[in-house]
Amino acid sequence: MRKATQLIHAGRGKEWTGSAVNPPVVRASTIVFDTMDELKHATAKRGDRVPYYGRRGTATHFALQEAICELEGSAGCALYPCGAAAINAALLTVLKQGDHLLMVDTAYEPTRAICDKLLAGLGIETTYYDPLLGAAIADLIRPNTKAIFLESPGSLTMEVQDIPAIAAVAKAQGICLLLDNTWGTPLLLDAYALGIDICIQSATKYIVGHSDAMLGIATANSQYWPQLREQSYLMGYCASADDAYLASRGLRTLKIRLEQHQANALKVANWLAHQDWVETVRHPALPGNPGHDIFKRDFTGSNGLFSFVLKQGDAKAVQAFIEGMAHFKMGFSWGGFESLIIPNLSIQKLRTASHWPYAGPLLRLHIGLEDPDDLIADLAAAYQRMQ
Numbered sequence: 001m002r003k004a005t006q007l008i009h010a011g012r013g014k015e016w017t018g019s020a021v022n023p024p025v026v027r028a029s030t031i032v033f034d035t036m037d038e039l040k041h042a043t044a045k046r047g048d049r050v051p052y053y054g055r056r057g058t059a060t061h062f063a064l065q066e067a068i069c070e071l072e073g074s075a076g077c078a079l080y081p082c083g084a085a086a087i088n089a090a091l092l093t094v095l096k097q098g099d100h101l102l103m104v105d106t107a108y109e110p111t112r113a114i115c116d117k118l119l120a121g122l123g124i125e126t127t128y129y130d131p132l133l134g135a136a137i138a139d140l141i142r143p144n145t146k147a148i149f150l151e152s153p154g155s156l157t158m159e160v161q162d163i164p165a166i167a168a169v170a171k172a173q174g175i176c177l178l179l180d181n182t183w184g185t186p187l188l189l190d191a192y193a194l195g196i197d198i199c200i201q202s203a204t205k206y207i208v209g210h211s212d213a214m215l216g217i218a219t220a221n222s223q224y225w226p227q228l229r230e231q232s233y234l235m236g237y238c239a240s241a242d243d244a245y246l247a248s249r250g251l252r253t254l255k256i257r258l259e260q261h262q263a264n265a266l267k268v269a270n271w272l273a274h275q276d277w278v279e280t281v282r283h284p285a286l287p288g289n290p291g292h293d294i295f296k297r298d299f300t301g302s303n304g305l306f307s308f309v310l311k312q313g314d315a316k317a318v319q320a321f322i323e324g325m326a327h328f329k330m331g332f333s334w335g336g337f338e339s340l341i342i343p344n345l346s347i348q349k350l351r352t353a354s355h356w357p358y359a360g361p362l363l364r365l366h367i368g369l370e371d372p373d374d375l376i377a378d379l380a381a382a383y384q385r386m387q
């Protein structure tokens with residue numbers, strides 16, 4: 001079955017939906033049983049597609065989990081209150097005191113905080129590595145290295161990583177490979193085909209697609225799924241049925257939304273690339289983006305998130321650029337229908353293992369579903385405000 005059809009059918013079997021088209025929103029803490037056999041069966045299944053207790057999920061959660069596994073080809077899917085929770089649950093699934101983690105230098109800032117504060121406090125050491133390292137990552141591996149974490153493309157500066165090259169090194173040494181695939185979603189990148197063991201997504205972004213729910217997803221292959229499931233349960237992670245429902249609903253339009261985000265973003269990115277006040281555009285689909293050839297090899301498309309760097313501009317100039325925009329709002333997050341802009345004037349401060357070559361301010365854009373010509377006009381007017 002092709003992805004477009006899978007997105008329409010996945011997680012909508014009658015066992016979840018009954019006679020409706022969509023799975024219902026089943027909100028529950030207590031699940032009640034009429035017979036000892038029912039109770040024993042549910043206990044034995046421990047919430048694996050059988051209602052047992054709220055924390056283990058209801059038909060609403062099971063429908064989404066089944067859909068994600070079908071789309072990714074993963075062995076199991078755990079749900080979390082947000083993407084950051086999925087990241088720390090996945091890391092703590094494979095890391096314990098005394099272990100060593102290789103973390104990509106371009107990881108989302110709160111991921112870095114999880115490493116530097118949460119993991120460090122548990123006696124887990126992190127080494128950051130250059131996102132453009134491929135097989136050479138082997139030089140950073142220590143006897144106690146248990147996990148390599150990727151985020152590709154980097155959600156701020158868009159470097160694309162060579163997953164298969166790193167996977168070959170990791171597999172040879174029994175090291176777990178984790179990927180934050182929030183940008184790719186199961187639609188644009190086949191994580192497990194490329195050698196990933198545990199795949200994490202902030203469903204808050206494109207999966208939900210409407211900026212109205214917080215939800216994290218982590219899946220694993222058959223080797224790591226039992227551990228991920230147990231770790232997630234022991235940490236007490238669960239998600240609301242309402243948010244799980246919104247994610248299932250988001251899946252049905254994911255393909256057409258991503259296609260429109262892609263088309264709009266490429267038009268805006270190509271326009272920016274021709275402005276003399278732009279130093280560079282960081283968009284994986286643009287030639288010259290770090291890892292662009294890998295993007296063409298591994299991804300089936302792009303979306304609305306990319307960044308660009310101004311040739312010049314201090315904090316005051318950036319403020320003039322951003323304040324007064326008609327369509328772009330400042331906001332932490334991305335993946336909804338709306339266009340967003342967020343500045344960062346100190347990228348190098350976020351890097352400890354790679355060099356950021358630009359002095360000008362970076363502006364990350366999420367290109368929404370507005371008419372791209374309106375968005376271009378908004379950016380052109382913003383530049384005029386800087387003069």
Ligand SMILES: Cc1ncc(COP(=O)(O)O)c(CNNC(=O)CNC(=O)c2ccccc2[N+](=O)[O-])c1O
Pocket residue numbers: 082083084085108109110151155180182183201202203204205214215216331332333334
């Ligand atoms: C690649 C990737 N992976 C995981 C998450 C976390 O997902 P969640 O927001 O559902 O927890 C995200 C969330 N993305 N959010 C943003 O990019 C918005 N910026 C932030 O969240 C941010 C950035 C720097 C410092 C602090 C924050 N913050 O708002 O916590 C992500 O981009």
